[in-house]
Amino acid sequence: MTTLPRATSTTQRRAALALVTITLSLAFASLAPDAAAQREPTQRHPRILLDAELTRAWKTAAQSARSPVARAIRRCDQITASPREFDRDGYMGLDWGHHLQACLVAYATTGKDGHAATVMRYFTAMIDDLVNVGDGKGGDEAARRDSGYAIRAMGPYTALAYDWLHDHKLMTEELRRRARQRFAAWTAWYLQKGYRARSPATNYQAGYLMAATLIAVAQAGEAGATGTKLWRHVVDDLWLGDMTKAFAPGGVLDGGDWAEGWQYGPLSVAEYALTLRVMRRNGVEVPAAKNWSTDLLRRYVYALSPEDKLFVGGDTQAEGAYIEPFVFGLAAIALSDTAPTEVRANAIAEMDRLGLESRDFLLFDALARGVGIKPQPVPRASWPTWYVARGTSTLHARTRWDDAAVWTVMQCSKTLDVDHFQPNAGNFVISRGKDHLIVDPSPYGSLSTLTGNAPTVDSPQLPANYRPSQAYWSEATGFRWAHQTQRGVVTARCDYADQYKFQHRPSDVPMAVRDFTLVPSKNGTSATLVIADRADTTSKELALHLRFRSPTPWKLGASGASTKTGRSALTLTTFDASGTKPVLVAPSLRDCFKDSVTRGNCDAARFPVVDYRLTVPGPKVAVTQVLTLGEGEAKSVAPTQLTGQNFRGVTVPHGSGDAVVVWATAPGKGVEVEARPGSTVVIHDAAPSGVGASGVALASGVALACLLYT
Numbered sequence: 001m002t003t004l005p006r007a008t009s010t011t012q013r014r015a016a017l018a019l020v021t022i023t024l025s026l027a028f029a030s031l032a033p034d035a036a037a038q039r040e041p042t043q044r045h046p047r048i049l050l051d052a053e054l055t056r057a058w059k060t061a062a063q064s065a066r067s068p069v070a071r072a073i074r075r076c077d078q079i080t081a082s083p084r085e086f087d088r089d090g091y092m093g094l095d096w097g098h099h100l101q102a103c104l105v106a107y108a109t110t111g112k113d114g115h116a117a118t119v120m121r122y123f124t125a126m127i128d129d130l131v132n133v134g135d136g137k138g139g140d141e142a143a144r145r146d147s148g149y150a151i152r153a154m155g156p157y158t159a160l161a162y163d164w165l166h167d168h169k170l171m172t173e174e175l176r177r178r179a180r181q182r183f184a185a186w187t188a189w190y191l192q193k194g195y196r197a198r199s200p201a202t203n204y205q206a207g208y209l210m211a212a213t214l215i216a217v218a219q220a221g222e223a224g225a226t227g228t229k230l231w232r233h234v235v236d237d238l239w240l241g242d243m244t245k246a247f248a249p250g251g252v253l254d255g256g257d258w259a260e261g262w263q264y265g266p267l268s269v270a271e272y273a274l275t276l277r278v279m280r281r282n283g284v285e286v287p288a289a290k291n292w293s294t295d296l297l298r299r300y301v302y303a304l305s306p307e308d309k310l311f312v313g314g315d316t317q318a319e320g321a322y323i324e325p326f327v328f329g330l331a332a333i334a335l336s337d338t339a340p341t342e343v344r345a346n347a348i349a350e351m352d353r354l355g356l357e358s359r360d361f362l363l364f365d366a367l368a369r370g371v372g373i374k375p376q377p378v379p380r381a382s383w384p385t386w387y388v389a390r391g392t393s394t395l396h397a398r399t400r401w402d403d404a405a406v407w408t409v410m411q412c413s414k415t416l417d418v419d420h421f422q423p424n425a426g427n428f429v430i431s432r433g434k435d436h437l438i439v440d441p442s443p444y445g446s447l448s449t450l451t452g453n454a455p456t457v458d459s460p461q462l463p464a465n466y467r468p469s470q471a472y473w474s475e476a477t478g479f480r481w482a483h484q485t486q487r488g489v490v491t492a493r494c495d496y497a498d499q500y501k502f503q504h505r506p507s508d509v510p511m512a513v514r515d516f517t518l519v520p521s522k523n524g525t526s527a528t529l530v531i532a533d534r535a536d537t538t539s540k541e542l543a544l545h546l547r548f549r550s551p552t553p554w555k556l557g558a559s560g561a562s563t564k565t566g567r568s569a570l571t572l573t574t575f576d577a578s579g580t581k582p583v584l585v586a587p588s589l590r591d592c593f594k595d596s597v598t599r600g601n602c603d604a605a606r607f608p609v610v611d612y613r614l615t616v617p618g619p620k621v622a623v624t625q626v627l628t629l630g631e632g633e634a635k636s637v638a639p640t641q642l643t644g645q646n647f648r649g650v651t652v653p654h655g656s657g658d659a660v661v662v663w664a665t666a667p668g669k670g671v672e673v674e675a676r677p678g679s680t681v682v683i684h685d686a687a688p689s690g691v692g693a694s695g696v697a698l699a700s701g702v703a704l705a706c707l708l709y710t
Contacts, residue, residue: 041220045166058109061370068365076106087133093153100157101363123161140185148194152207159214200246206268247288255389256295260420261314266328273332293339302387302396307434315420321439327356334368345376397490399524406527412494414477423470425496426514427454435568441605448602459500465598470499511536519659526630537618546614575624
């Protein structure tokens with residue numbers, strides 16, 4: 001509120017009023033750009049994506065027979081020539097959506113009436129029909145199928161057709177009116193009853209977001225109060241509300257990962273990127289999304305195994321450990337207008353390197369490749385060899401940037417409000433080259449920690465059918481630290497004690513941590529992964545459950561086990577688990593849906609594996625396991641246990657030096673470590689910062705790689 005200054009004369013009062021007027025004018029002027037930018041669009045059609053620049057780019061791209069634009073034109077020509085072959089929609093409007101996309105690109109490029117007529121054929125089918133063109137069984141309720149999944153096909157592409165052919169002679173006002181009726185019915189129902197309408201980073205929400213956004217822009221200024229209400233919902237609730245939080249630091253999309261897993265992520269991130277581009281070009285900025293495309297590229301590249309297969313990170317029905325790379329994640333980056341040009345160029349080059357293209361969603365591919373950006377290879381050699389996707393708390397690390405690397409992924413996520421997400425904090429996988437030595441074979445729909453490689457504690461406060469799995473209410477779980485040294489050592493601590501929170505009751509597990517330390521060999525073709533598990537189970541009857549799942553059989557030894565895959569061997573050495581005998585188990589279950597299986601005890605695997613299992617009784621548990629990976633024919637040197645004043649640890653021989661990983665056992669007291677010159681030393685739980693490095697004594701020639709405080 002502005003207060004008038006006291007004035008004693010008419011002149012003074014006029015001056016005061018003038019001052020207030022200027023002040024208010026300046027205030028409103030400062031607000032005007034934002035307010036104007038977020039007004040309902042009223043410019044002429046087309047107002048979604050299609051402009052003179054894009055049309056020119058697509059005309060140029062069409063001259064190359066292999067371009068997605070040329071492929072879209074050929075697809076539309078085929079549909080136009082034999083329409084009856086394409087009358088039936090196979091699933092939720094997606095087939096018609098594919099046809100509509102191809103012909104929209106074709107029409108925008110050629111301007112041919114034949115392409116326009118085919119666009120209108122499927123536009124009309126999607127607003128009126130259900131399964132067969134002309135069946136008249138669709139309409140207002142057609143988008144309700146499968147809890148609203150169908151809206152992701154029906155909404156966006158009919159909105160594009162409405163916009164791009166708005167003034168075409170075939171798009172009558174009666175058709176536009178009927179389309180607006182459908183748009184209102186579809187979006188109103190979905191917001192009220194559709195699945196996860198307000199849950200970012202879920203594939204259903206991504207489909208709804210794209211549908212609602214494109215509809216709001218396409219019909220803006222023509223749908224009355226209903227259209228204005230939808231526009232405000234899209235701007236205020238979805239983009240400046242839900243999506244801003246999801247993109248922000250610590251949000252579920254921070255770091256470029258997809259928490260549902262990348263069976264569901266590819267199309268979803270492409271929908272986000274395209275829709276974000278539409279919003280920005282219609283006056284709505286989402287600053288929190290500025291770095292998302294760059295993060296998306298990083299996550300994609302780091303999640304590729306040395307043989308270019310992709311880590312899923314959630315539910316999948318794939319029959320192998322990893323999935324083939326997908327085009328849409330890279331297309332999302334390339335079509336984005338928030339990503340730097342070099343990042344878009346990197347994405348296009350990666351699409352070319354991997355030979356990726358879309359067969360059905362040609363619009364995304366055409367937008368990604370048809371913009372005249374010259375491909376530029378991802379500068380892997382200049383990147384660090386590790387990356388943390390912050391939103392899902394997933395760490396990716398490798399020893400080098402070629403197909404001879406040792407590559408690992410480590411997970412430590414709190415509960416996220418998404419589907420297809422397992423309670424598996426502390427899970428990891430590791431490969432050497434194309435040889436996958438520890439894998440996560442979790443079947444689709446697993447709700448159990450036991451289907452992966454994460455540790456878990458038997459918590460008595462959890463319901464019986466949850467035990468001994470981790471649960472689904474955690475808020476504090478995550479990496480307490482994650483660090484890479486100059487020598488390439490990666491170390492991280494996953495604190496998962498909060499995984500045993502039950503609804504609003506605090507966790508009854510006082511302490512549960514898993515420390516990872518990856519030590520590469522000098523040339524990076526072999527490595528050692530030291531895993532230290534510590535927990536306070538509160539009772540000797542309550543155990544810590546450990547397992548490592550391999551696609552090839554284990555061979556038990558005196559202090560652990562070994563396995564071999566392809567040309568690579570893995571030797572597992574266990575320390576501090578005396579009195580506990582490991583067992584080898586080949587799970588027979590392939591899913592977790594048998595009557596005899598509960599959510600917490602399922603150990604099924606979607607492809608054959610053999611488990612190395614340890615069940616360690618409490619209450620105080622401290623087990624260290626050393627995984628050494630190398631050439632199968634090479635003779636590995638066994639790690640040795642270290643004990644000293646105020647610390648415990650292991651030494652792993654590495655060439656002329658050692659990898660020494662220790663844990664301080666007396667907080668506040670100094671640690672003196674002896675090691676050969678040239679060794680790399682990692683000290684966990686060092687003295688508080690008041691003591692600092694002065695509390696650590698090292699022999700001459702020994703390098704302190706990392707000092708991690710409690």
